Amino acid sequence: MKIQHFIAAFIVSLATCSATAQTGQVTYKTELSTNVGSGQYAPFWLVTNREGIPNIQPNSAFLRAGIFQQSDTAKKFSFNYGFDVVKSTRSTSELIAQQIYAGIRYRNVALNIGSRVRTDGLQNLLLSSCGDGLLWSENARPLPEIEFEIPNFITVFPKMPWLKAKAAISYGWLVDNGYQLQSIHTQSGFSSPNGLLNRKSAAIQLKGNSRWSFTVAGEIDVEFAGDHITYANGKVVSTNSDAADLKHFLLVLIPLKGDKTATTSDQQWFYGNYVGNWQGRLSYDLGKYGQLHAYLDNYFEDSSGFWKLNGLDGLWGLEYDAVGKKLISGVVVEYYQSTDQSGPMNFQPNIYAHTNLQYWTVGGDNYYNHGFYIGWSNYGRGMGSPLVTSPIYNKDGNLTFEDNRVRAWHLGLMGYLSDEWSDRILATYREGLGTMSSPFINPQYGFSGMVELNYSPNKIKGLTASVAAACDRGVLTGNNWGINFTLKQRGVLDWLSQKH
Numbered sequence: 001m002k003i004q005h006f007i008a009a010f011i012v013s014l015a016t017c018s019a020t021a022q023t024g025q026v027t028y029k030t031e032l033s034t035n036v037g038s039g040q041y042a043p044f045w046l047v048t049n050r051e052g053i054p055n056i057q058p059n060s061a062f063l064r065a066g067i068f069q070q071s072d073t074a075k076k077f078s079f080n081y082g083f084d085v086v087k088s089t090r091s092t093s094e095l096i097a098q099q100i101y102a103g104i105r106y107r108n109v110a111l112n113i114g115s116r117v118r119t120d121g122l123q124n125l126l127l128s129s130c131g132d133g134l135l136w137s138e139n140a141r142p143l144p145e146i147e148f149e150i151p152n153f154i155t156v157f158p159k160m161p162w163l164k165a166k167a168a169i170s171y172g173w174l175v176d177n178g179y180q181l182q183s184i185h186t187q188s189g190f191s192s193p194n195g196l197l198n199r200k201s202a203a204i205q206l207k208g209n210s211r212w213s214f215t216v217a218g219e220i221d222v223e224f225a226g227d228h229i230t231y232a233n234g235k236v237v238s239t240n241s242d243a244a245d246l247k248h249f250l251l252v253l254i255p256l257k258g259d260k261t262a263t264t265s266d267q268q269w270f271y272g273n274y275v276g277n278w279q280g281r282l283s284y285d286l287g288k289y290g291q292l293h294a295y296l297d298n299y300f301e302d303s304s305g306f307w308k309l310n311g312l313d314g315l316w317g318l319e320y321d322a323v324g325k326k327l328i329s330g331v332v333v334e335y336y337q338s339t340d341q342s343g344p345m346n347f348q349p350n351i352y353a354h355t356n357l358q359y360w361t362v363g364g365d366n367y368y369n370h371g372f373y374i375g376w377s378n379y380g381r382g383m384g385s386p387l388v389t390s391p392i393y394n395k396d397g398n399l400t401f402e403d404n405r406v407r408a409w410h411l412g413l414m415g416y417l418s419d420e421w422s423d424r425i426l427a428t429y430r431e432g433l434g435t436m437s438s439p440f441i442n443p444q445y446g447f448s449g450m451v452e453l454n455y456s457p458n459k460i461k462g463l464t465a466s467v468a469a470a471c472d473r474g475v476l477t478g479n480n481w482g483i484n485f486t487l488k489q490r491g492v493l494d495w496l497s498q499k500h
Contacts, residue, residue: 024071026493029084034061037482041393043470044386044477045426045450046484049131051098051117052141052381055090056392058482062088066099067493078105082116098141108154112147112170122217122281122295124319127332127412129428130385134299134315135219135277139390140381143197145172153205162208171249172197174223176379184397187234191399192373195226196244198252198272211285217278222252223373224272242372273370275384276300293319299384301365304342310365311340315385325416332412336387339405341365344436364436367404374399387430389476403444403476405433424452432476446476452484462490 035042037058047054053062066084084099101114119125121132131138147170156163174195181191203217225244230237242248248271255270281295297315300306305313317334343363368376368384376383380392382401387408391399413425427449434440452468466486473479 024069026067026069027490028067028493029065029488029490031064031486031488032061033064033484033486035059035482035484037480039472039480039482040478041472041480043450043472043480043482044428044446044448046468046470046482048386049125049138051138052379053086053088053096053098055088057090058480060088060090062086064098073105076107079103080105096141105151108150108152110147110149110151112145112149115142115144117142122215122279123297123315123317124321124330124332124412126424127319127330127414127426128315128317129334129336129387129408129410129412130297130315133277133279134297134385135221135275135383137382137384137386139386140378140383143172143378144175145170145197145199147199153203162206164205164207165203167202168199169201170197170199172199174226174378179379180374180399183234185399186229186231186236187397188231189398189400190228190230190374192226192228195223195373198222198224198249200253211287213283213285215279215281215283218276219278220255220274220276222272222274223370224248224252226373228372240372270302273373273375274302275368275376276306278306288323290320290322293317293321295319299338299367301341301367304363305365309363310342312337313340325419325422327417328413328415330412330414332410334408334410334412336385336406336408336410338367338385338388339407339433341367341405341436366436368401369404369435375401377401387428389432393477402435402438403432403440404435405439407431407433420456420458422454422456424450424454426450430474430476444475446472446474448472448477464488464490 033054035046035054035058037043039058041056042054042058042060047056053064054060064084064086066082068082070080071078079102081102082099086096086098087094088096097115099116101112101116103110103112117138118136119132121136123130123132125131125138147168149168150166153164153166155161156165174197177193180193185191199219199221201217201219203215205213205215207213225242225248227242228240251271255274277297277299279295279297281293284292286292295317298305298308299314300310304310315334315336317332320331322329341363342365368382368388374391377391377399380390382388382390387406388401389403391401394402408428408430410428411426414423416422428447430446432440432444432446448470450468450470452466454464454466456464466484468484470484471481
């Protein structure tokens with residue numbers, strides 16, 4: 001049975017069981033959103049960190065609808081499921097399954113199957129430039145996975161209640177084959193369809209009676225298996241396949257060199273495309289005034305970046321969260337850098353027998369790119385920091401990241417004008433330097449800003465109407481302006497939520 005059929009059958013069976021043993025409400029959400037404006041692209045902040053749904057072209061719209069249920073997690077056994085579909089005016093697909101997942105939980109351990117949007121990062125989802133983190137932001141569509149996890153922080157040792165931890169491990173599929181193999185992307189360069197993914201993550205939280213608390217989280221992911229197809233003038237030049245068996249699934253659990261069936265690079269270094277990040281977040285409780293946070297998110301491609309040999313690279317941020325609905329309820333200030341990349345060179349003497357050089361040089365990390373895989377993207381949208389221009393913007397159809405050396409300054413503000421009216425402001429200035437191997441002759445600059453106004457009437461529960469105006473200025477994404485209108489409705493399906 002194909003994995004897609006297995007996932008669908010699992011969700012249907014779980015939903016059927018819930019009809020006779022429901023303990024949680026069945027909720028729904030609908031959303032209608034449209035962008036109008038002019039320019040080569042829709043403004044950056046009207047399409048970024050929105051789960052890869054809005055089209056980057058101006059003047060587009062989408063309709064979204066989904067149902068979800070989470071049963072009582074306080075009980076020994078619980079379950080959850082969701083089905084979320086999207087129809088876009090600029091998509092050739094009838095419907096896009098944005099999320100389709102189901103999960104079963106026993107006490108503190110859960111099994112999840114399917115595609116679901118993840119929101120477990122340490123950054124502010126509404127105000128941060130990354131939406132969730134440098135490894136997994138809210139910028140691209142989610143991937144289907146089979147995951148075992150401890151979803152919430154639990155006490156590690158009974159005598160140390162201030163120490164809590166959680167962890168997860170999963171295998172997934174890279175599912176954008178159809179996008180990669182479109183003719184616009186197969187004129188030159190390469191594609192890497194049919195790939196697989198392994199994720200491993202853990203987090204520790206130190207939180208006692210003090211006003212101070214600290215959270216550290218880390219994750220190592222691996223793209224592996226699949227095909228590498230090289231093109232020239234629209235024709236296939238070569239095809240290399242990496243068929244995965246049980247041994248390969250085990251190899252990616254711990255960073256190890258590939259066997260004789262792997263590519264030459266994987267035999268010399270590690271099997272697969274290793275990426276990861278570690279994050280630290282220090283918080284101070286201001287009591288009735290809110291909380292202050294300082295954080296660092298460090299992205300790495302290999303051990304050099306892991307041990308912070310990449311200088312100031314990373315996302316550095318300060319955040320203020322107010323208590324209640326205040327005129328200023330949230331502020332985020334961030335600096336992002338990806339220019340160091342552990343230096344421009346990577347040299348291992350034992351690989352080059354003809355040289356007398358005896359010293360290793362670690363560097364050339366080439367963030368989000370890889371020699372065998374197109375890199376860290378899904379349907380052309382970067383799955384990491386959106387401040388690194390996604391391949392979907394490449395005018396030459398190349399599927400790799402052509403500008404991954406970036407400096408950026410970002411400001412996010414939100415607040416409440418009244419009990420029903422709220423606003424949000426995002427402003428970002430970026431400098432793009434190209435890549436280590438192909439730097440831009442002149443740095444490319446760009447500014448992107450957005451002002452958003454939201455109305456949630458108390459008389460209509462679950463309804464939110466939003467209007468946002470945004471613009472881009474500079475070379476990075478061109479000079480664009482646009483207005484977004486969005487209408488959201490969330491609620492409870494009472495006729496499904498009643499106990500039978």
